[in-house]
Amino acid sequence: MDTLRKPPRRILIIEGHPDPSPQRLCHALAEAYREGAREAGHTLRTLILGDLDIPLLTSRSDWESPAPEIVEICQQDLLWAEHVVVIYPLWLGDVPAVLKAFLEQVLRPDFAFDPKRTAKGGLLKGRSARLVVTMGMPGWVYFSWFGAHSLRSLSRNVFQFVGFGPVKTTVFGMVEGASLGRRRVWLDKMSRLGRLGL
Template sequence: MRKVLVIDGHPDPTKERLIHALATAYRTAAEEAGHEVRTATLAVLDLAPLRSRAEWETGTLPEGIAAVQADLLWADHLVLLFPLWLGDMPALTKALLEQILRPGFAFGEDRGRLRPRLGGRSARLIVTMGMPAAIYRLWYAGHAIKVLRRSICGLVGIRPVRATVIGSIERTGTAERALRHMARLGRRAR
């Protein structure tokens, strides 16, 4: 059985958001399958984007971020869900990652070289969008996923990083199919 951290990365606390339902479906199925699950919900965290390198390196952590960091250290699998906004993750989702993955916690320096500190963990990115998934992959080349996979997760040692792209979310039947898919992923903790 795995230890899973599910991060609901939708900044809008409105309960009707599909991301919230997908995070719940994943968590519920994972728990029913015997996996241990902890959750973090961006919409209830009080955080602001970092404004300087000094703030990122030595600034005070916003309330709640230390708990998310502890949950990430506990977990062996991370699930990050977010909607695609303007071709990328929402600014507050990126701000959350910047706050969590600070130097000294997620990576350090040893003899002038960066050393990842979160190795041994895998991740699943779940991205929703209004456009068809194929257009996102072709036109945008899966930009947000590439950034997360290579530049963010790769920097801190999280791999493999798998992605699930759910497009055309407003089309009839898409949400129901996506919820069933989340349950399948949750049961396997993948």
């Protein structure tokens, strides 16, 4: 039984795998989190990026122009949320292109941060985040050998920059060919995080 149960929260889950197939581990992790969060009474919304048509930004003027309708809808979900959970696979040492495109589109000036830097910190203060990444290598190798640079950059240079805090991370390594027992441990962990709203 969880003794650290928090009051119900508004939680946005962002599934950052480009393939929306329910067979993907990222989807299973998201579903486990959702189940735990529902049990605890949290209110949930989900964005499955593989199902969304997020256009690429190709110029500064695009970035500074009014956002497309689909991006505005995603921005409203971010404003609604008190806590954001981003789940994605590590691809070529970084986030998949669809997640990068999403963040570039949604975290625009005057929405996520003050381009003139007159406001201290980002404009999305009051929200926390958890970044969940899956990978083929062992997690300790990612941290000790590669320095977890992309995860740390996503945390510091994106989420903390626009005001999120705290930003917690969870790493699941050696996912290729993982046993059913090991996957069960991961899913149970996500379910518990969901119940706690963390």
